[in-house]
């Protein structure tokens with residue numbers, strides 16, 4: 001079998017066209033959705049993600065802002081900046097790029113972002129809302145993964161392995177998959193014989209950050225493979241999955257780059273649009 005490629009760039013482009021129409025519609029009502037990203041420090045990769053998020057926002061008619069703070073910024077300064085954005089009526093979505101420098105407590109920052117503007121869905125209130133089935137901002141990478149999986153058929157009754165138990169990807173995507181009636185096994189660094197177990201799974205979602213973790217011979221014939229890894233190796237972006245061997249066994253596979261990444265950015269935009277609508281009482 002040669003896998004069908006889940007082309008994240010193409011799927012993202014179609015999705016963003018729909019968002020652009022909705023933005024146009026909101027603008028005719030006098031609302032221009034705004035996404036503002038806070039970045040602390042000068043990490044090259046982080047700066048480049050932030051720029052691509054802002055560019056993508058503007059491309060669909062939203063406005064965007066960057067608050068770029070010094071690596072040496074204090075926790076008080078970061079919290080004050082978040083408060084200022086919470087109180088700015090022109091800002092609908094706030095995203096504070098993680099990781100933060102060590103002097104800044106990430107949990108304190110996430111607790112300070114207004115849940116109504118937390119388009120990452122990282123604040124404890126929004127995580128609570130997700131697990132209790134309330135309206136919330138669903139974290140962007142899990143939402144992007146679910147969008148890609150819509151192109152592979154129903155998840156009902158499927159056996160899914162999620163590798164990685166982070167609050168940002170593994171745990172929330174396990175929740176969303178369960179909601180689609182898949183049976184989910186959440187695997188992690190202490191799972192016994194992890195790679196050997198993968199043969200039993202219809203879908204494998206790998207979110208570890210370890211290039212070469214999964215290879216074609218580990219997979220069930222016809223498995224759907226979603227590669228969330230993005231690790232820089234010699235200046236090149238690498239996923240967790242050995243693509244060349246996996247594509248010979250899988251039915252669908254996401255490349256890196258050009259798979260999950262573009263959908264993550266798309267879902268930041270999706271959530272910003274929702275923030276602007278909900279702020280005005282539009283469903």
Ligand SMILES: Nc1nc(=O)c2c([nH]1)NC[C@@H]1CN(c3ccc(C(=O)N[C@@H](CCC(=O)O)C(=O)O)cc3)C=[N+]21
Pocket residue numbers: 049095096097098099120140230237256257258259260261262263264265
């Ligand atoms: N508060 C917060 N929210 C985030 O969503 C967040 C964050 N912090 N910190 C860092 C990670 C990383 N992240 C990526 C998003 C898109 C691509 C992406 O689109 N990558 C392209 C490739 C880009 C390239 O070639 O450099 C792709 O996979 O095709 C990658 C990484 C969001 N993050």
